[in-house]
Amino acid sequence: MATETYKCPNCGGGLLFDPQTQKFHCEYCMSYFNEEELSKSQPEASSEMPPEEAFKEETGGKETTGSEEEAGAVLYTCPSCGAEIVTEETTAATFCYYCHNPVVLSGRLEGKWKPDAVIPFAFNKEEAVSRFRQWIGKKKFVPRGFFSEKQIEKLTGVYFPYWRADSTAQGSLTAQGVKKRTWRAGDIEYTERSYYRVLREGRVDLEDMTFSALFRGDRSLAEGVQPFDDSAMEAFRPLYLQGFQAEKRDMEKDQFRQRMEGMTADYTKRFLMDTINGYQSLSPSPVQLHGLESKWQYALLPVWVLTYRDKKGKLFYYTMNGQTGKACGKLPVDIKRLLALFLGIFLPLLILLLIGGYLL
Ligand SMILES: [Zn+2]
Numbered sequence: 050m051a052t053e054t055y056k057c058p059n060c061g062g063g064l065l066f067d068p069q070t071q072k073f074h075c076e077y078c079m080s081y082f083n084e085e086e087l088s089k090s091q092p093e094a095s096s097e098m099p100p101e102e103a104f105k106e107e108t109g110g111k112e113t114t115g116s117e118e119e120a121g122a123v124l125y126t127c128p129s130c131g132a133e134i135v136t137e138e139t140t141a142a143t144f145c146y147y148c149h150n151p152v153v154l155s156g157r158l159e160g161k162w163k164p165d166a167v168i169p170f171a172f173n174k175e176e177a178v179s180r181f182r183q184w185i186g187k188k189k190f191v192p193r194g195f196f197s198e199k200q201i202e203k204l205t206g207v208y209f210p211y212w213r214a215d216s217t218a219q220g221s222l223t224a225q226g227v228k229k230r231t232w233r234a235g236d237i238e239y240t241e242r243s244y245y246r247v248l249r250e251g252r253v254d255l256e257d258m259t260f261s262a263l264f265r266g267d268r269s270l271a272e273g274v275q276p277f278d279d280s281a282m283e284a285f286r287p288l289y290l291q292g293f294q295a296e297k298r299d300m301e302k303d304q305f306r307q308r309m310e311g312m313t314a315d316y317t318k319r320f321l322m323d324t325i326n327g328y329q330s331l332s333p334s335p336v337q338l339h340g341l342e343s344k345w346q347y348a349l350l351p352v353w354v355l356t357y358r359d360k361k362g363k364l365f366y367y368t369m370n371g372q373t374g375k376a377c378g379k380l381p382v383d384i385k386r387l388l389a390l391f392l393g394i395f396l397p398l399l400i401l402l403l404i405g406g407y408l409l
């Protein structure tokens with residue numbers, strides 16, 4: 050399978066995508082290039098896949114992608130130095146261990162694996178570290194030694210695979226509504242209940258339902274950093290992965306179809322119910338969806354990932370949205386600091402109460 054390192058047109062060094070400038074940077078000659086400048090010098094870096102490639106994928110299906118990929122072969126050759134690169138089955142972009150050049154495993158990004166879209170990283174590692182520190186700073190009982198310099202070095206920018214769906218459907222809903230009226234005449238109280246059959250129908254469009262398409266790892270962390278902002282979405286180009294890691298999906302959209310349908314039904318129900326007013330009580334029947342259509346997109350989205358192993362060897366995972374900075378993950382709690390607070394507030398309060406009790 051092909052591996053690529055998109056090279057600097059000046060000196061041939063490996064290019065890195067720079068989130069701060071949204072340009073491609075060469076660390077060797079310190080140049081910056083925008084995409085237009087690069088596409089002139091190496092058209093394959095930014096151009097669409099050649100048509101015969103697409104054709105082969107569509108007709109060949111699984112067989113033509115090769116047993117190598119399906120079986121998760123993990124050895125590749127670095128295009129810069131020729132060293133062997135070890136990868137996970139789902140790795141799509143990484144670094145060469147020996148020459149530190151960025152390597153894109155383009156074979157894992159072609160044909161049916163070609164992402165439709167990418168949101169590039171919006172801030173670099175330094176900023177990710179400082180945002181992460183801020184996030185921890187807000188939590189009171191995190192152990193003081195947590196997140197040392199050594200841990201920071203393990204912060205990695207990873208493009209995670211996601212499925213995104215837009216759906217549209219005609220929804221209808223019936224509900225029984227009750228109106229109650231009470232009045233008095235002399236000694237007698239009258240109550241009148243009127244029952245209504247309420248009917249609502251409407252077309253609902255839902256956008257950007259996002260599902261993590263990576264089965265291995267902690268899925269809640271890939272889903273917890275949502276939402277991503279679509280306005281920065283770009284058509285996929287492998288160049289964006291240079292200098293980051295990237296994972297290829299190991300879940301297909303069919304595995305999320307049921308969830309997508311459920312979300313569409315829930316939203317439609319809420320939307321239709323919101324239009325019914327003026328009843329004392331309302332009991333709706335399940336919503337009916339007609340002509341549900343969905344459009345799916347396979348996207349690589351930017352996530353900073355940090356792992357931390359505590360003294361007992363327990364592994365903690367954290368993720369941060371590489372576009373918005375939203376962080377996710379359970380921070381460890383320092384029992385001693387929690388206890389100190391407990392003793393600092395609760396105990397004096399208890400003493401005060403006791404004194405108060407004695408004085409009364
Ligand atoms: Zn250069």
Ligand SMILES: [Zn+2]
Pocket residue numbers: 127128129130131132145146147148149150
């Ligand atoms: Zn190398």
